[in-house]
Amino acid sequence: MNAWNEKYLQVSLLWFAESARNKADPSVVTKDDQEAYLRQARFAQGFIREEEPDPPMARTYSYQQPHALPKVQRAFDRTYATRGTQREPAAEPFATATQSKHMDHGQPTQTTSPLAPQGRSSGQxxxxxxxxxxxxxxxxxxxxxxxxxxxxxxxxxxxxxxxxxxxxxxxxxxxxxxxxxxxxxxxxxxxxxxxxxxxxxxxxxxxxxxxxxxxxxxxxxxxxxxx
CATH class of the missing domain: 3.10.20.90 (Phosphatidylinositol 3-kinase Catalytic Subunit; Chain A, domain 1)
Incomplete structure (x- = not known):
C-alpha cells in the first residue's frame, strides 16, 4: 500500500471516530454515516486498483445456450405439437372432407355392396x-x-x-x-x-x-x- 492510500484510510477512520463522538450515544452509528463510509471505502478501493501495475483480468465466458437432453427435447416437441393441434381444431374436419372428395383414383377403394333383399330373389x-x-x-x-x-x-x-x-x-x-x-x-x-x-x-x-x-x-x- 502506498503512502497516499495509507493517509486516506487514516483520514477516513478519524472522520468516522469524530462523527461517533459528536453523537449523544457514541455506540450508535447512523445510517447516513454508514452510507458515507461505504462510499468512501468504495472510492478508496477503486483508487487502489487503478494504481496496481498489472491488475488481474477477469476471465470471460462466451454464453452458450445449453443443449436440452434428448428426453427433455422429445417431451418439449410432443408438448409443442399437442398445443399446435389444439390451436387448430377446426382444420381437421375440413382436411378429412377434402381428402374424401379428392381421393387418389390410382388406389383401390373399398365399396360396400348393397345387400340382396331377403326372401325371393329375381331368379325365382x-x-x-x-x-x-x-x-x-x-x-x-x-x-x-x-x-x-x-x-x-x-x-x-x-x-x-x-x-x-x-x-x-x-x-x-x-x-x-x-x-x-x-x-x-x-x-x-x-x-x-x-x-x-x-x-x-x-x-x-x-x-x-x-x-x-x-x-x-x-x-x-x-x-x-x-x-
Missing amino acids: IQVTGQWDKTPIKLSFDPDASGEAFYQTFFQWAVKRKRGADLDRERTTLWLKASKATPDTQAYDLELKEDELEELWNTAVEWIQENKNTKAPHLYATVEMEAG
Whole structure:
C-alpha cells in the first residue's frame, strides 16, 4: 500500500471516530454515516486498483445456450405439437372432407355392396296351376337341384293337405307358359327321384326358354298314374 492510500484510510477512520463522538450515544452509528463510509471505502478501493501495475483480468465466458437432453427435447416437441393441434381444431374436419372428395383414383377403394333383399330373389320362378280342385301356387329357384324343387312341391302339398296323396314315383307335372298354352306344348316333368335328378338340367333349359316373361312364369297340372 502506498503512502497516499495509507493517509486516506487514516483520514477516513478519524472522520468516522469524530462523527461517533459528536453523537449523544457514541455506540450508535447512523445510517447516513454508514452510507458515507461505504462510499468512501468504495472510492478508496477503486483508487487502489487503478494504481496496481498489472491488475488481474477477469476471465470471460462466451454464453452458450445449453443443449436440452434428448428426453427433455422429445417431451418439449410432443408438448409443442399437442398445443399446435389444439390451436387448430377446426382444420381437421375440413382436411378429412377434402381428402374424401379428392381421393387418389390410382388406389383401390373399398365399396360396400348393397345387400340382396331377403326372401325371393329375381331368379325365382313362380308357378300357378291346378291339382284336381286344389289351386297350385309356389315358387322355386331354377339354380337349385331337382331334389330341392321336389321338396318345395312336397311342402306346398302338405300345406294344402295333399301330402298323403303325393307319391313321387307315380306323379308327373305338366308345365307350360300359361293356362291358355296348348297341352301339346307342355313339358312333362316326372318326380321320380332318379329321373328328376338326371333330367333336371334339361328341364331347367326348357323352362328358361319357354316361361312367361312376367309372373306367374309357368302353369302346372298334376297327373297321377294309376297305382
